[in-house]
Amino acid sequence: MPTDSEVLIEIRDLGKSFGDHEVLRSIDLDVHKGEVISIIGPSGCGKSTFLRSINLLEVPTHGSIVFEGIDILDPKTDVDLLRRRIGMVFQSFNLFPHKTVKENIMMAPVKLQVMTEGEASAKADELLAKIGLSDKADQYPSRLSGGQQQRVAIARALAMNPDVMLFDEPTSALDPEMVGEVLKIIKDLADSGMTMLVVTHEMGFAREISDRVLFINDGTIAEENVPEELFGNPQNERLRDFLSKVL
Amino acid sequence: MQRKQLIALVAVMSVLCLMGTSLCVSTDVEAADGRTLVVETSPDFAPFDYQVGKEYAGIDMDIVRAVCNDMGCNVEFRTNTFDSILMSVPSGKCDIGASGFSISEERAQIVDFSIPYAEINQVVVAPKDTTIQDKEDLNGKIISVQTGTTGADYASSNYDRNNIKFQKTYSDVLLDLNTGKADAEIVDSTVALAQCAANPNLQVLDILDDSPVEQYGFIFSKDNTALRDEFNDSLQHIMDNGLYDMIMEYYEENGYSPETPSFFTTKGTIVVETSPDFPPYDNMHGQEYTGIDMDIMRAIGYVTGYNIEFRQNTFDSVIVSVQQGKCDVGASGFTINDERREKVDFTTPYAEIHQVLVVKEDSNIQTKEDLRGKTITSQLSSSGADYATDHLKDSNLIQQKDYNIALLDVISGKAVAEVVDNTVAEAQVAANDGLKILDILDDAEVEYYGLIIKKGNTEMYNLVNDALEKLIADGTVDRIIEYYTSHIGEDIASYYSGDAAREDTGGDDDDDDDDAAAVGWWQELKDRFHNDFLKNDRYMYIFDGLKNTLIITAVALVIGLVLGSIVAMVRSTHDMTGKLKIINAICHLYITVIRGTPVMVQLLLIYYVVFVSSDNGILIASVAFGINSGAYVAEVIRSGITAVPKGQMEACRSLGMSNRMAMTNVILPQAFRNIMPAIGNEGISLLKETSVAGYIGIMDLTRGADIIRGQTYDALLPILVAAAIYLAIVLVLTFFIRRLERRLNSAY
Numbered sequence: 001m002p003t004d005s006e007v008l009i010e011i012r013d014l015g016k017s018f019g020d021h022e023v024l025r026s027i028d029l030d031v032h033k034g035e036v037i038s039i040i041g042p043s044g045c046g047k048s049t050f051l052r053s054i055n056l057l058e059v060p061t062h063g064s065i066v067f068e069g070i071d072i073l074d075p076k077t078d079v080d081l082l083r084r085r086i087g088m089v090f091q092s093f094n095l096f097p098h099k100t101v102k103e104n105i106m107m108a109p110v111k112l113q114v115m116t117e118g119e120a121s122a123k124a125d126e127l128l129a130k131i132g133l134s135d136k137a138d139q140y141p142s143r144l145s146g147g148q149q150q151r152v153a154i155a156r157a158l159a160m161n162p163d164v165m166l167f168d169e170p171t172s173a174l175d176p177e178m179v180g181e182v183l184k185i186i187k188d189l190a191d192s193g194m195t196m197l198v199v200t201h202e203m204g205f206a207r208e209i210s211d212r213v214l215f216i217n218d219g220t221i222a223e224e225n226v227p228e229e230l231f232g233n234p235q236n237e238r239l240r241d242f243l244s245k246v247l
Numbered sequence: 248m249q250r251k252q253l254i255a256l257v258a259v260m261s262v263l264c265l266m267g268t269s270l271c272v273s274t275d276v277e278a279a280d281g282r283t284l285v286v287e288t289s290p291d292f293a294p295f296d297y298q299v300g301k302e303y304a305g306i307d308m309d310i311v312r313a314v315c316n317d318m319g320c321n322v323e324f325r326t327n328t329f330d331s332i333l334m335s336v337p338s339g340k341c342d343i344g345a346s347g348f349s350i351s352e353e354r355a356q357i358v359d360f361s362i363p364y365a366e367i368n369q370v371v372v373a374p375k376d377t378t379i380q381d382k383e384d385l386n387g388k389i390i391s392v393q394t395g396t397t398g399a400d401y402a403s404s405n406y407d408r409n410n411i412k413f414q415k416t417y418s419d420v421l422l423d424l425n426t427g428k429a430d431a432e433i434v435d436s437t438v439a440l441a442q443c444a445a446n447p448n449l450q451v452l453d454i455l456d457d458s459p460v461e462q463y464g465f466i467f468s469k470d471n472t473a474l475r476d477e478f479n480d481s482l483q484h485i486m487d488n489g490l491y492d493m494i495m496e497y498y499e500e501n502g503y504s505p506e507t508p509s510f511f512t513t514k515g516t517i518v519v520e521t522s523p524d525f526p527p528y529d530n531m532h533g534q535e536y537t538g539i540d541m542d543i544m545r546a547i548g549y550v551t552g553y554n555i556e557f558r559q560n561t562f563d564s565v566i567v568s569v570q571q572g573k574c575d576v577g578a579s580g581f582t583i584n585d586e587r588r589e590k591v592d593f594t595t596p597y598a599e600i601h602q603v604l605v606v607k608e609d610s611n612i613q614t615k616e617d618l619r620g621k622t623i624t625s626q627l628s629s630s631g632a633d634y635a636t637d638h639l640k641d642s643n644l645i646q647q648k649d650y651n652i653a654l655l656d657v658i659s660g661k662a663v664a665e666v667v668d669n670t671v672a673e674a675q676v677a678a679n680d681g682l683k684i685l686d687i688l689d690d691a692e693v694e695y696y697g698l699i700i701k702k703g704n705t706e707m708y709n710l711v712n713d714a715l716e717k718l719i720a721d722g723t724v725d726r727i728i729e730y731y732t733s734h735i736g737e738d739i740a741s742y743y744s745g746d747a748a749r750e751d752t753g754g755d756d757d758d759d760d761d762d763a764a765a766v767g768w769w770q771e772l773k774d775r776f777h778n779d780f781l782k783n784d785r786y787m788y789i790f791d792g793l794k795n796t797l798i799i800t801a802v803a804l805v806i807g808l809v810l811g812s813i814v815a816m817v818r819s820t821h822d823m824t825g826k827l828k829i830i831n832a833i834c835h836l837y838i839t840v841i842r843g844t845p846v847m848v849q850l851l852l853i854y855y856v857v858f859v860s861s862d863n864g865i866l867i868a869s870v871a872f873g874i875n876s877g878a879y880v881a882e883v884i885r886s887g888i889t890a891v892p893k894g895q896m897e898a899c900r901s902l903g904m905s906n907r908m909a910m911t912n913v914i915l916p917q918a919f920r921n922i923m924p925a926i927g928n929e930g931i932s933l934l935k936e937t938s939v940a941g942y943i944g945i946m947d948l949t950r951g952a953d954i955i956r957g958q959t960y961d962a963l964l965p966i967l968v969a970a971a972i973y974l975a976i977v978l979v980l981t982f983f984i985r986r987l988e989r990r991l992n993s994a995y
Contacts, residue, residue: 057897084903094898098916108902111912153898160902 005033008164008195009054014063015219016049023049025219026063031164031197036190038206038227039199041216042242047199050216051166054197055086068163084112087157091169093149095141101152102128102137105159114160127155131185147178151185158189165189167198203246207231215239282320284474285341286311289329291416293441293505294498295347295365295463304509306437307345309494310364310482311465312511317481317744330395333357336466342474347435349397349461359475362482363462364491369401370439371452373431374424381454391420391429398433401458421446435461441503488730488742489723493549513554517711519544520574520944522562523954524649526674527731528580528598528696531559531954532740533783540578540698542727542742543597543718550714559954560944562649563628566590568944569699571859575707577699580668582630584694592702594712596695597724602634603672604685605657605665612664615687618642624653624662631666634691639666650675651956657682668694670732677737738783772964779964785955789965792951793972799868799947800934806873807933808926811880814838816910818881819888823896824906834881841878847939849875854943864945868937876933883929887922888914920991927984931977938973948972 009031016024023046031037039047052058054065056072056079065072072082095104105124109115115123128134131151133144141149150170157165167186171179183205190196190209200206206213207227215223215236223236231247234240288307290298296305303324315322327335332344336358349367350360373379379388382405391412392399402411412429414420421442423429431452434442439451467475485491494510501507521529521540529538536557548555560568562579569577569591582600583593604623606612612621619641625631627646635644645662647653654675656662667675669686676682698715700708718724730742780786814834821831841849853871854864861867891914899909941950952969 055901057901080900080903080905082903083901086901088898088901090894090898090901092892092894094892094894096895096898096913096917098913098920107912108899108904111908112903156898157902 005035007031008033008035008068010064010066011054012064014050014053014065015061016046016053016058017061023219024053024060027216027219027221029214029221031195033195034193035211036194036196036209037198038210038213039197039216040201040203040206040213040242041222045216046219047216048168051168051197051199054166055083055088057088084108084114084160085163087160087162087165089150089153089157089165089167089170091172093141093146093153093173095149095153095156097141100138100140101133101144104141104152105156108156109159112160120159123159124155127158130188131155145178146174147181150174150178150182154182154185154189164195164197167196167200169199169201171200171202201246203231203243215242217242283323284315284320284343285323285325286343286345287325287327287332287335287341288344288346289332290326291418292329292347292438293417293445294437294503294507296345297505299506299508299512302509302512304507304512306365306494306498307347307463307465309497309510310485310491311343311345312509313485313490313494314478314481317484318477319744333466337468337470339468339470342467342471343478344466347438347463348466349435350464351461354466357469358466359469359472360464360466361475362479363464364482365437365463366460367435367437367463368453368460369398369433369455369458370436371431371454372424372434372439372442372449373452375448375450377430377450377452379431379452379454382456385431388430389423389428391423391432392434393417393420396434397459397461398435401455402433417442421449424449437503441505444502444504445506485743489546489726490549490743493546510549510552512552513548514552516554516556517544517548517551517576517707518556518558518574519576519578520558520560520565520568521577521579522565522649523559524651524956525562525580525671527670527734529578530738531788532738532744533785534787535741535744537739537741537744539598539728539731540580540696542730543715543724544576544578544698545741545743546718546723546727547711547714550717551710553710558944559946559950561942562626564942564944566699567855569701571855572701572704573859575700575704576711580696581699582694583697584630584633587699590702591699592704592708593697593699594708594715595719596697597715597719598670598696598728599693600668600670600696601693602631602666602688602691603669604687605654605667605672605675605682606663606685607657607660608681608683610663610683610685612685613687615639618664621663622656622661623664623666624656625666626650626653630668630694634688635666638688638690649953654679673732775964779955780968788946788951788954789948789968789972792946792948792969795865795940795945796934796937796948797976798865799872799937799940799945800930802869803872803876803933803937804930806870807876807880807929810873810877811884814877814881815884815888818885820906822885822889838878838881841875842882846872846875846936847942850939850943864940864943868940868943868945872933872937872940875936876929879929880926883922883925884918887918887925890921891917923984923988923991927980927988930984931980934976934980935973 007030011027011029014024014027015022027050039051041047049058053060060073067082070077070082072079096107099107102124105127106120109120109123110117125134128137131154133148133151136144136148141152144152170186171182174182179202183202186198187209198206210227212224213227213230214221215230217238223230223234223239231243234243288296288303290296290303294305295307298304308324312322325341329346332346333354335341336344344358348354348360350363371379371385379385385406387410389410389412390402390406391414392402394413394415399413412423414423417438420432424432425446425448433455436453443449443451465478467478497510498507521536523529523531523536523538525538527538528540531537541557544555558574565577565579566587568574577591581587581593583596587593604612612618618639622643622645623635623639624645624647625635626649632644632646635642645656647656650667650671653665653667657665658679664685669684672684676684698711700711727742780789814837817827817830817834821827850868850871853874854867858867895913895917896909899913937947938949940947941953946954948969952965955965
């Protein structure tokens with residue numbers, strides 16, 4: 001567990017309320033470079049909100065997030081610039097239906113002028129080969145299965161060469177037989193040393209790939225540990241209760 | 248022949264609908280057949296022929312203008328010398344010679360003369376201090392004359408030729424008199440008056456009692472008797488209708504001065520609005536405005552030297568237009584009453600009428616009391632409606648948009664009687680079988696019709712009213728009324744238009760003879776179609792109307808799309824980011840107001856309140872419908888944007904794209920597909936909504952059909968045709984929208 005490597009994201013006292021409803025109370029977390037963190041917890045516990053706070057799709061109510069030394073909640077921070085370095089994969093893929101697979105991957109790098117058309121195309125080809133969908137490059141997303149779409153979504157996020165990847169329940173919307181192909185891609189990515197935060201219900205998967213697992217309950221991190229300890233010897237009663245239901 | 252016309256018309260209409268093109272149609276009634284007659288003159292013979300600047304003026308010139316207008320053709324004047332014209336005409340180099348040619352047997356050998364248009368004798372012109380008192384005194388005096396004139400002939404046959412100076416032009420003759428090189432001139436009486444008007448030191452001495460009385464005529468080639476006969480017919484016509492007298496009087500009043508511009512030179516334009524659905528006062532004959540009001544206005548134009556421009560509007564709107572100065576004069580059978588007097592100024596009345604009932608021939612109504620509890624009908628805000636409201640309280644009154652619809656209520660039995668002015672009643676009864684007039688409304692006040700002019704516009708009021716009073720005094724108004732009342736129920740041309748003369752001799756009406764075998768409903772339908780659309784080029788109403796409808800729809804759609812897109816972007820941006828609060832509030836207000844009020848009310852407000860100073864109805868209508876459409880389009884686009892899943896925006900933002908980048912590259916392209924059907928529908932409903940444009944005086948397709956109905960009293964067919972055209976356009980639009988949708992859908 002590379003906890004000794006440098007801290008990529010430093011989160012302190014993060015809280016988020018929707019009106020009167022306090023979803024996140026206070027979260028403190030250091031994400032180290034190359035670390036893979038899984039986030040589990042009962043539905044509605046705030047784990048997705050937490051993940052979405054990291055790239056400001058949800059604006060936190062209080063607390064601080066420092067990403068590579070930059071306070072991302074500072075109003076002067078260019079959020080768009082920051083987001084380029086934080087890839088995100090959604091439960092519902094969110095591919096652009098009016099663009100082909102390859103165009104989906106190329107759009108952001110080209111439109112944001114971080115790559116030329118040619119560079120983006122080469123990058124897209126490389127990523128498509130990696131996810132095994134080179135033959136689908138010119139298809140529209142509607143022609144792809146859910147698993148294939150999610151793989152393309154991962155490739156699309158990777159095209160921006162992010163420093164960290166956020167996965168928001170990447171397999172929840174998939175038919176069971178397609179879960180494996182997506183998890184395999186994520187595992188390959190973890191193995192390649194990518195820093196990742198993964199909100200997931202796949203406990204086996206979390207156990208297999210994670211350096212650390214966080215159990216979020218009631219808007220706080222109720223327990224965090226290496227997967228063997230957290231799953232093998234859960235201390236928190238809620239966690240035990242939760243694990244007994246999902247395992 | 249008739250069937251071919253029908254097929255051709257249908258073909259042309261379909262092509263027009265399919266292409267959606269606007270057909271450019273000449274509305275120049277004056278030159279209906281496009282013929283141009285070349286007229287030669289020697290413009291040195293005031294007051295008959297001269298030039299003011301470059302313009303040809305004089306009695307001859309204006310009579311030729313009036314006659315050619317009557318014949319429906321253009322005139323081109325050319326200058327030639329007097330003698331050469333006599334060569335030019337027979338050789339066909341020009342069509343007509345107009346240069347004060349006195350009719351003589353000698354000339355009749357080489358050319359044909361028109362009927363005479365002026366009578367003159369020879370007089371003497373001499374300085375005021377002359378000693379000449381009678382024709383004997385001329386002996387031994389130096390006499391100057393223009394070569395080739397009657398005056399020259401008279402001088403040389405009565406006096407010593409050595410004392411006669413033969414000059415080439417009248418200018419030279421006058422120079423002789425003014426420099427003392429001649430003592431007297433012998434010349435035509437009218438020319439003499441002109442010369443004296445221009446030279447105050449000269450006087451006319453009408454002392455040549457033995458000089459021949461001459462008549463002037465226009466000259467034609469002997470090979471072209473058809474032209475001469477046609478010209479004579481029209482010349483006779485303008486003599487009958489008083490235009491000839493007006494021209495002659497005009498020159499006399501101006502002292503035959505050679506500075507007098509042409510009678511037809513206009514000092515300006517008087518814009519007259521009318522609702523041309525009120526024969527015999529206001530009507531259309533083909534493209535021509537006809538009726539008592541219209542011809543009185545034409546006569547006023549002649550008398551005042553103003554060009555009269557007619558425009559059509561609905562009856563109620565004419566008053567508003569006058570009030571706001573969108574037109575100068577309202578002429579639409581306006582009864583003078585106190586209520587209207589508060590809004591506008593009335594001229595001296597030109598007609599007297601009273602209210603009567605139009606009922607079916609078999610009606611058992613005999614007294615006013617018989618109307619109790621029955622349904623009666625009248626035109627909205629007409630005197631008939633007022634009378635019915637005040638005096639026939641026990642009856643159930645229907646108020647219709649115009650007289651023709653009111654009449655239909657009687658014909659269809661929806662109402663037992665129509666309350667209407669006696670002149671209109673006579674026209675209606677004459678045009679429809681099975682109706683009669685009941686003149687039993689003894690308590691109906693006699694009403695007076697007046698022209699209406701904006702309050703405070705005394706200049707226009709005096710101009711028009713003085714002319715009107717003059718026309719009433721000299722009998723012109725009576726002649727116009729007599730002309731229309733003697734043709735009541737007929738579709739006749741203006742009193743001042745040559746069509747009237749031609750139609751009496753049976754021009755274009757008598758082509759209903761070919762297949763007598765085809766009888767029954769088909770024949771009747773064909774006749775009605777002929778009457779509604781082919782006769783007097785009535786299809787032009789449909790074409791012009793369609794053109795305006797298409798223009799308004801297209802421009803409004805573009806305005807609506809642009810405006811709607813802007814408003815939708817503001818609203819969506821506000822929805823997503825909370826920015827643009829104030830602009831969003833304005834947009835919200837705009838959408839609420841526009842969607843909460845009827846489009847017709849908006850149209851009237853924009854025409855009469857917002858654009859008070861403009862009278863470009865088509866532009867205003869386009870803007871009004873565009874503003875209206877924009878509100879609907881805005882909501883359509885906004886809902887299209889909302890319908891794009893939220894995740895699309897999140898995906899874009901998570902990749903580092905800005906809000907705007909996400910909008911243009913991802914959200915709007917998808918929204919566009921969502922809204923295509925709705926935008927198409929908006930275009931279709933816009934097309935149909937433009938049918939209320941008639942309320943601000945625009946002739947759109949619906950109004951065009953309406954005007955035809957007003958002329959032919961055919962309630963159904965014009966509207967059916969208009970409906971068919973709307974339907975055809977909608978089908979074409981639908982076809983293209985479907986195709987576009989299919990292409991968008993097949994893309995991904």
